[in-house]
Amino acid sequence: MSETDETPGQRPVPLPVDSPIWKSFFTVAPLVLVGTMEAEGHDLAPKHMAMPLGWSNYFCFACSPRHATQRNAQDTGVFTVSFPRPEQIVETSMAAAPRQAEGDKPSLAAVPTFPASEVEGVLVRDAYLWLECRLNQVVDGFGANTLIIGEVVAAAVDERSMRASEGDDADLLAESPTLAYLAPGRFAKISQTYSFPYHTNFKL
Ligand SMILES: Cc1cc2nc3c(=O)[nH]c(=O)nc-3n(C[C@H](O)[C@H](O)[C@H](O)COP(=O)(O)O)c2cc1C
Numbered sequence: 001m002s003e004t005d006e007t008p009g010q011r012p013v014p015l016p017v018d019s020p021i022w023k024s025f026f027t028v029a030p031l032v033l034v035g036t037m038e039a040e041g042h043d044l045a046p047k048h049m050a051m052p053l054g055w056s057n058y059f060c061f062a063c064s065p066r067h068a069t070q071r072n073a074q075d076t077g078v079f080t081v082s083f084p085r086p087e088q089i090v091e092t093s094m095a096a097a098p099r100q101a102e103g104d105k106p107s108l109a110a111v112p113t114f115p116a117s118e119v120e121g122v123l124v125r126d127a128y129l130w131l132e133c134r135l136n137q138v139v140d141g142f143g144a145n146t147l148i149i150g151e152v153v154a155a156a157v158d159e160r161s162m163r164a165s166e167g168d169d170a171d172l173l174a175e176s177p178t179l180a181y182l183a184p185g186r187f188a189k190i191s192q193t194y195s196f197p198y199h200t201n202f203k204l
Contacts, residue, residue: 036072082124086189118154
């Protein structure tokens with residue numbers, strides 16, 4: 001970018017791309033808990049680089065071969081995704097506690113779960129959306145990271161968060177707010193929202 005690209009009040013600061021740029025500003029992301037099964041029981045890990053992949057029922061998240069989540073998903077062929085509510089931010093953080101020397105994560109005891117229905121796994125109680133996924137692909141080649149893709153084979157949404165054709169979406173989100181992760185290191189409770197101003201001729 002050159003100085004001529006500047007608009008009043010705006011001054012682009014170049015960020016060196018020979019190292020990761022992502023800690024120099026905030027971006028909005030979801031925050032989910034990915035569940036996998038391992039020898040000792042289950043594992044849960046927070047992921048913010050996570051999203052639906054396209055319009056069909058696929059879900060993906062960035063992971064790393066160093067994380068048990070990836071090894072577990074590859075060993076079992078499945079994973080679950082729970083979308084926590086803002087009130088569950090501490091539980092969500094607990095799931096990223098370091099493992100003990102024996103390899104277990106005792107902090108997971110503070111995150112109540114219930115069994116998944118279609119895959120062998122657990123889902124987080126009091127979340128607002130639950131996905132059960134069969135592993136579709138693990139794509140590597142993104143530095144230290146991988147992209148884990150699953151096909152959603154079962155899903156459920158808490159009744160309070162389910163959109164109804166006759167309902168008001170703004171009211172739904174005001175009464176049942178969603179959690180956003182503002183990377184790095186902040187979060188937001190989203191309860192005040194607005195209709196997207198689609199162009200009249202917009203078609204998906
Ligand atoms: C708020 C938050 C967001 C995170 N997002 C991701 C992510 O998107 N991808 C990832 O690989 N790790 C992410 N992590 C780190 C892992 O979830 C964490 O290292 C986890 O403990 C790994 O556990 P595991 O070895 O049991 O898989 C995140 C951690 C936190 C606290």
